[in-house]
Amino acid sequence: MSERIPIAIQREAEKLRRQINEYNYRYYVLDDPSVSDAEYDCLFRRLHALEMAYPQLVVLDSPTQRVGAKPQKEFAEVTHAVPMLSLENAFDDTEVLAFDRRVRERLQTTQVIEYICEPKLDGLAVSLRYEKGILVQGATRGDGVSGENITENIRTIAAIPLHLRGDDYPHILEVRGEVYMPKQGFAALNQQAQQKGEKVFANPRNAAAGSLRQLDPRITAQRPLSIFCYGIGMTQQGSMPNKHSEILACLKKWGLRVNAEVVVVRGIQECLDYYKRMGNKREKLAYEIDGVVYKVNHLVEQEKLGFVSRAPRWAVAHKFPAQEVWTTIEAVEFQVGRTGALTPVARLQPVVVGGVTVSNATLHNMDEIQRKDIHVGDTVVVRRAGDVIPEVASVIKKQRHAHVKIITLPKYCPVCHSAVEHIIGEAVARCTGGLHCPAQRKEAIKHFAGRRALDVEGLGDKIIEQLVDSKLVSTVADLYHLTKDDLLQLERMADKSAQNVLDAIEKSKTTTLARFLYALGIREVGEATAKLLANHLGELTALYSATVAELQRIPDIGPVVAEHIVNFFADKRNRDVIDKLLKANVHWPKVKVSKHLPLAGKTFVLTGTLSSMSREEAKTKLEALGAKVAGSVSSKTSYVVVGSEAGSKLDKAKKLGIALLDEEVFLELLLAR
Ligand code: D41
Numbered sequence: 001m002s003e004r005i006p007i008a009i010q011r012e013a014e015k016l017r018r019q020i021n022e023y024n025y026r027y028y029v030l031d032d033p034s035v036s037d038a039e040y041d042c043l044f045r046r047l048h049a050l051e052m053a054y055p056q057l058v059v060l061d062s063p064t065q066r067v068g069a070k071p072q073k074e075f076a077e078v079t080h081a082v083p084m085l086s087l088e089n090a091f092d093d094t095e096v097l098a099f100d101r102r103v104r105e106r107l108q109t110t111q112v113i114e115y116i117c118e119p120k121l122d123g124l125a126v127s128l129r130y131e132k133g134i135l136v137q138g139a140t141r142g143d144g145v146s147g148e149n150i151t152e153n154i155r156t157i158a159a160i161p162l163h164l165r166g167d168d169y170p171h172i173l174e175v176r177g178e179v180y181m182p183k184q185g186f187a188a189l190n191q192q193a194q195q196k197g198e199k200v201f202a203n204p205r206n207a208a209a210g211s212l213r214q215l216d217p218r219i220t221a222q223r224p225l226s227i228f229c230y231g232i233g234m235t236q237q238g239s240m241p242n243k244h245s246e247i248l249a250c251l252k253k254w255g256l257r258v259n260a261e262v263v264v265v266r267g268i269q270e271c272l273d274y275y276k277r278m279g280n281k282r283e284k285l286a287y288e289i290d291g292v293v294y295k296v297n298h299l300v301e302q303e304k305l306g307f308v309s310r311a312p313r314w315a316v317a318h319k320f321p322a323q324e325v326w327t328t329i330e331a332v333e334f335q336v337g338r339t340g341a342l343t344p345v346a347r348l349q350p351v352v353v354g355g356v357t358v359s360n361a362t363l364h365n366m367d368e369i370q371r372k373d374i375h376v377g378d379t380v381v382v383r384r385a386g387d388v389i390p391e392v393a394s395v396i397k398k399q400r401h402a403h404v405k406i407i408t409l410p411k412y413c414p415v416c417h418s419a420v421e422h423i424i425g426e427a428v429a430r431c432t433g434g435l436h437c438p439a440q441r442k443e444a445i446k447h448f449a450g451r452r453a454l455d456v457e458g459l460g461d462k463i464i465e466q467l468v469d470s471k472l473v474s475t476v477a478d479l480y481h482l483t484k485d486d487l488l489q490l491e492r493m494a495d496k497s498a499q500n501v502l503d504a505i506e507k508s509k510t511t512t513l514a515r516f517l518y519a520l521g522i523r524e525v526g527e528a529t530a531k532l533l534a535n536h537l538g539e540l541t542a543l544y545s546a547t548v549a550e551l552q553r554i555p556d557i558g559p560v561v562a563e564h565i566v567n568f569f570a571d572k573r574n575r576d577v578i579d580k581l582l583k584a585n586v587h588w589p590k591v592k593v594s595k596h597l598p599l600a601g602k603t604f605v606l607t608g609t610l611s612s613m614s615r616e617e618a619k620t621k622l623e624a625l626g627a628k629v630a631g632s633v634s635s636k637t638s639y640v641v642v643g644s645e646a647g648s649k650l651d652k653a654k655k656l657g658i659a660l661l662d663e664e665v666f667l668e669l670l671l672a673r
Contacts, residue, residue: 025161087312114296173232
């Protein structure tokens, strides 16, 4: 098939590629997106559709061609043209000062040294080889001398350019960087894995390494990986600047992602200040770091210093205190959450982790206990990453005694003694006591009063626990009948703070429908879902009568949430609580129902057979998103969805130059809404 491609189409495809690359650069490198995700998706789809209609248009470095390759049997070995050095570690200020002294001694200077400070990403070191500006190879560090050829996986990482920008890069350029998984992406990936009952990753580093070493690049493509580039290896033909900071600036100019936290400082004291600043900032960063790196900035000085056994004398990694330590499990107890979920918690021999004393750590659920093979009495690795709850990461099997005890799920709730239900295939076990269970009641009220729900300021966990224990409050509606005398009965509650609580309760009566829905604590209804429901239904009463099928017509509402919502409102006790809240004058402004549907104004034509759904289903889904579905192709058609064995409609669409969507892209489009 050698159809001629209309020149207008060729030009459009070129323009789309240029635009997409530019937007990628703005987004990933400059961290300054210039278009909305929707607009970007639209361009991307258009390019993909053009390339589908005219396969000869496809070029290897087209942004659509990131996942091309088939699974491999193994990775080939690559020898790095310039070895990838390792980094010496320093664990305290004294070791850092000693590093600086050695540097100055070797350079025979008493002057302050110019250093560059970088965050030390916790990921996987890689080398990217660009020839004439085109990405030709990606490799792992391996032992520093040779690593594995992971080019196809590297290509799937959107933050890595398939070709460099500009024209002043060396003919051959090897870039060194750290591939990592952002914290958010890691959490989402693990949540997904957990829901599917698959293996969860212990930390973002393992997740990044595991994802990059997949033999099937299609899997890597689905992993949220990114990169920061921190240096260069071999270069050929083309000059490079003589300071490390300027090299990084060059990399950035050429479209490579460089960490925005990198700074040039004078003298080692400023390095230590940087360490402190980054330590404070660490939690807020979107990625995990395990320390910072100091490098002598001037290349002449770097050269004079040289290296000892594969580690440069001009760089040092200043590590943060360990976030993982060993201790023993003394007992395991079960905590009951808002939805009744029983969470096993390990009581530990207290230890200091990342600077904080830890005596409890979550064991997540029974499956995790089994998977990690945890027993009472075991020596375990406890991990504390920032604000998150400390967890038992793994067992040190070598340390296991003969008298360790197996952990079993209790038959009855430790708080209300109702039966515990463990549905086969579900990760969590639950107390069946519902709101009779004081533990669930407390958690439900805490959730209701929380900052992102009705935001009852000053009504802290301790007060709520006392209110429930003293039977002053048993449902959230009771909060609105509390008197000052009630509150004054509580421990450490003075007149002033009681009045503050009452004022906050009063203030919480004015809220929004979305917050109210979220506050109700319906299973699986988080903030985003609550907003969706509010915006689509506009009224609380609409939820009382909504069916599972109706709810599922709202984009992003799946069968599971829909079922939880219906069950919640079918329960008379829940409706009674809501009635009481409304009677107490909890209220919100009227919601404008969003009429804006994402595919409004677009006309689709379906042709051929889709493997994932019937044509009728496809039509229903499209219409729910506001699209029109027509029976025949005309110049007014926006998209033609092409299934297998497509016929004359496809020919006509091609003739008219209408955008074509294959099933995969079509499904993506449905999901993206
Ligand atoms: O962020 C990092 N993980 C990082 C690693 C960094 N910012 N700089 C690094 N610099 C080097 C030298 C000085 C040897 C070029 C490194 C690494 N090396 C490195 N990563 C893994 C092994 C060595």
